[in-house]
Every structure is written in structure tokens, then in C-alpha cells.
Amino acid sequence: MKIVILATRIAGLDGVSLEAEHWREVLQRMGHKVKLVAGALDREGVVIPELHFNHPEVVRIHDRVVYGKENYKKIEAETFALAGIIEGKLRQAFNNGSKADLLIVPNALSLPMHFPLAVALNRVIEELKIPTIARHHDFWWERGRFLRSSMFGFFERWFTPDLPEIHHVVINSVAQKELKKRTGINADIIWDSFDFDSKMGGLDSYSKNFREDLGIGEDDIIFLQATRIIPRKRVELSIELVRKLNNPKAVLVVSGHAGDEAGEYEKYLKKLAKRSRIRCKFVGQYVNSRRRVISEFGLGRKRRRVYTLWDAFANCDFVTYPTKKEGFGNQFVESIFFRKPIILTPYEVYEKDIKPLGFSTIEISEKIGNSSIRKIESLINSPDRKKAMVEKNFALGEKFLSYNWVEKELKEILSEMRTS
Numbered sequence: 001m002k003i004v005i006l007a008t009r010i011a012g013l014d015g016v017s018l019e020a021e022h023w024r025e026v027l028q029r030m031g032h033k034v035k036l037v038a039g040a041l042d043r044e045g046v047v048i049p050e051l052h053f054n055h056p057e058v059v060r061i062h063d064r065v066v067y068g069k070e071n072y073k074k075i076e077a078e079t080f081a082l083a084g085i086i087e088g089k090l091r092q093a094f095n096n097g098s099k100a101d102l103l104i105v106p107n108a109l110s111l112p113m114h115f116p117l118a119v120a121l122n123r124v125i126e127e128l129k130i131p132t133i134a135r136h137h138d139f140w141w142e143r144g145r146f147l148r149s150s151m152f153g154f155f156e157r158w159f160t161p162d163l164p165e166i167h168h169v170v171i172n173s174v175a176q177k178e179l180k181k182r183t184g185i186n187a188d189i190i191w192d193s194f195d196f197d198s199k200m201g202g203l204d205s206y207s208k209n210f211r212e213d214l215g216i217g218e219d220d221i222i223f224l225q226a227t228r229i230i231p232r233k234r235v236e237l238s239i240e241l242v243r244k245l246n247n248p249k250a251v252l253v254v255s256g257h258a259g260d261e262a263g264e265y266e267k268y269l270k271k272l273a274k275r276s277r278i279r280c281k282f283v284g285q286y287v288n289s290r291r292r293v294i295s296e297f298g299l300g301r302k303r304r305r306v307y308t309l310w311d312a313f314a315n316c317d318f319v320t321y322p323t324k325k326e327g328f329g330n331q332f333v334e335s336i337f338f339r340k341p342i343i344l345t346p347y348e349v350y351e352k353d354i355k356p357l358g359f360s361t362i363e364i365s366e367k368i369g370n371s372s373i374r375k376i377e378s379l380i381n382s383p384d385r386k387k388a389m390v391e392k393n394f395a396l397g398e399k400f401l402s403y404n405w406v407e408k409e410l411k412e413i414l415s416e417m418r419t420s
Contacts, residue, residue: 002100002102003035003104004093006104007107008113010045015137019171022192022406023106030410039055040052050117052114061082065151079116083116083117102131103131103132105121105133105135106135106137107136111137112159118158134160134168134169136171139179167188169189169413170187172327172353173189189353190409194334194403196397196402196404200314203315207310207315220251221318221380223238223242223320224320227321229257232324232325234324236268239278239280241368241372242280247380252280252281255312266282286305288306288308294306313335317341319342319343322343327349336394336396341362343362360392
């Protein structure tokens with residue numbers, strides 16, 4: 001089949017972008033031809049700038065709907081005007097050569113970051129009768145800023161559409177139940193995944209320079225916070241954890257970037273780390289979706305390596321994941337693949353969907369107790385115990401979180417769509 005994966009953005013290390021790439025790899029492995037279409041891409045595909053949620057006109061409409069008090073009809077007219085422009089570009093993208101056999105839309109029809117795109121997609125899918133899988137990572141009712149809006153008509157009409165051409169997929173059972181309750185829509189569940197057959201779990205000639213480049217010793221103990229730097233990821237708990245360990249070899253490495261919800265959060269964290277007197281490195285400028293060498297200017301011109309997130313995982317000793325809320329948890333899956341112990345605060349989806357699978361983790365609370373510190377110290381001091389934990393988790397990951405599992409689920413969905 002000819003398949004198009006269309007999103008507002010497929011770039012960087014956010015969960016939606018990573019999972020779009022994972023699905024592309026799975027579908028290509030199944031023998032399909034897959035094209036990426038998005039408002040921003042850092043890999044091969046078709047870029048349509050108007051699809052990005054950061055496009056100035058899109059941001060203006062979003063802010064008026066979410067934060068403003070204007071007349072609904074006035075904003076609706078402007079939304080439909082931009083939707084018409086986007087619709088034309090989508091038709092051109094879909095009809096160059098021939099129409100796609102399948103459209104996959106990650107998150108653009110569930111989280112209202114881009115109102116005109118949702119309208120345009122609804123029209124194009126319905127009129128061209130394009131079989132579509134809408135994969136929903138987040139919903140508007142999960143975000144406080146949307147709940148404070150007075151224009152629920154926008155959300156309820158376009159997020160999430162109940163069209164016969166659309167097959168809905170969510171990433172956890174909590175969302176599945178809530179979607180059914182609110183809209184009557186039935187959805188399948190496909191969890192976040194990773195290629196457990198990949199050989200990239202170890203160090204190579206490039207990634208072995210990671211520690212030296214960042215001023216970290218070979219015998220230092222790296223605690224990696226691989227999430228975006230936004231408040232719900234609760235990086236402050238990772239800082240507190242390293243402070244309580246009181247181990248001169250421990251260093252917290254924060255590899256993510258500040259997101260659209262960050263505000264002053266990153267500045268606060270840097271001040272907190274300094275006050276806590278821990279070794280903490282914010283290295284987001286040197287960790288991205290692909291390896292490359294950049295030039296830095298300052299005291300002379302200096303060449304610096306930029307690493308991938310996978311290089312960061314390969315070099316760390318523990319992963320910290322004190323998140324408040326997740327759709328599933330890409331960092332959880334990645335930690336399992338790279339055979340790293342994961343330290344987390346139990347969030348709802350972890351409790352409902354992940355923990356029952358039998359994974360071994362170190363659970364902490366918002367108030368980090370001595371028992372949690374002792375568990376971490378025992379793994380530091382007992383390599384055999386640490387190895388047994390991560391090997392058990394890897395085996396479970398192969399069974400439940402691998403490309404093989406996703407391929408099986410997608411085959412069932414595609415078979416069902418062909419017979420409906």
C-alpha cells in the first residue's frame with residue numbers, strides 16, 4: 001500500500017514524532033511505501049509549513065479560541081478560511097500520482113493545537129473517502145487550558161471526528177475508556193514501542209566520546225532525565241533524588257529541550273540544581289534526532305559533537321522518570337530497550353497498563369524516602385542484581401513493546417478496515 005503519515009510536526013524527540021517514525025519503520029518492514037507529510041520535518045518527507053502548529057496564523061487562531069472571549073462565529077469564519085488553504089495543499093499532496101491507500105494521522109485530530117488542520121482533514125478524508133487511522137496520544141479534556149475555554153463547540157465538533165473512514169487508535173486503556181464515555185467512539189490500543197531487534201544498544205566509536213565531551217568521568221554514575229523540560233515531567237524530583245544520594249560520582253544529565261509549556265521552568269531548575277549542590281548538566285543543545293558536528297564560537301572556534309538520544313541512553317547508568325502524567329511513556333520503553341534501571345513516580349497509565357505486565361522498576365513518591373535511596377544504592381553496589389533486573393525487563397519489552405507486537409496489531413486493524 002501507499003501510506004501517508006500526516007502530522008503537524010515530525011521532528012525532534014517528542015513522543016508523537018518518535019512514534020510516527022516507529023510506525024513508518026514497522027509499515028516499511030511490512031512491505032508498504034510510506035511518505036511523511038508535516039509542517040516540520042527533520043527527515044525525508046514533504047513539508048507543508050501551514051501544517052505546523054507554530055505557524056503565525058495557526059497560533060493566532062488557537063489563542064483566540066483557547067484564551068479569548070470573542071464571538072464563536074467570527075473565529076469560526078477565519079478558521080474555515082485558513083482551513084480552505086490547507087485543504088487545497090492536502091489535496092495536491094494526496095493526488096500527486098494517485099491518492100494514498102491509507103492515511104495515518106497522529107494526534108492532529110485529538111489535541112486542538114491546530115484548528116484549521118482538523119477542519120481541512122475532516123473535509124478531505126470524508127470527500128475523498130481515504131481510509132484513515134487516527135492515532136490519539138493526547139485529548140483536549142486532559143489539558144487545563146482547553147477546559148478553561150468557553151468555546152467547547154470547536155473541541156467537540158472537530159476533536160475527535162466520528163467518520164466512517166476513520167479507525168481510531170489510542171495509546172492506553174484510560175484514554176480508550178474516556179473516549180468511549182465522551183463520544184461513543186470505540187478505539188483500539190497500540191502502546192508506544194521500540195525496535196527490540198536493533199543492535200544500537202551499546203557504545204560505538206562515536207557515542208563512546210559522550211562522557212568526555214560533556215565533562216563526565218568514565219566511573220561517574222549518570223542519571224539521565226531524557227524528557228522535555230516542562231513542569232509535568234517534574235525534573236525537580238530528579239534533582240532532589242541525586243541530592244539525597246549524596247554520592248560524589250552521581251551526575252544528573254538533562255538531555256531534553258524546553259517545550260511550549262515551559263515558561264521559566266528551565267531557569268528555575270538550573271537555580272535549584274545549583275542550590276542543591278549537585279552535579280547537573282543540561283545538555284539539550286548537544287542531543288538531537290541525528291548525529292552531526294557543529295561549530296561553536298567563543299574563545300576561538302571549536303568543533304562539538306551532537307549526539308542522539310540513543311547515545312545518551314547508551315551512556316547512562318540509570319533513567320529518572322518522575323513524570324506526573326503520560327499518555328504511555330516513550331522514555332519508559334527506551335529505558336527497557338537500553339537495559340537501564342528506571343526510577344519513576346507511578347503515574348496513572350503506568351499503574352493501569354504497564355505495571356501489570358511485570359516490569360521491575362524503582363518507584364519513588366514526591367517525597368523521596370530513604371527506602372528508595374537504599375534500593376538505588378543496592379543496584380549501584382550490586383552489578384549482578386542490576387543486570388538481572390534489566391534483562392528481565394528487556395525480555396518483557398520484546399514481548400509487549402516491540403515492533404513485532406505493533407506489526408501484529410496493525411495487521412489486525414488493516415484486515416478489519418478492509419472488511420468493513
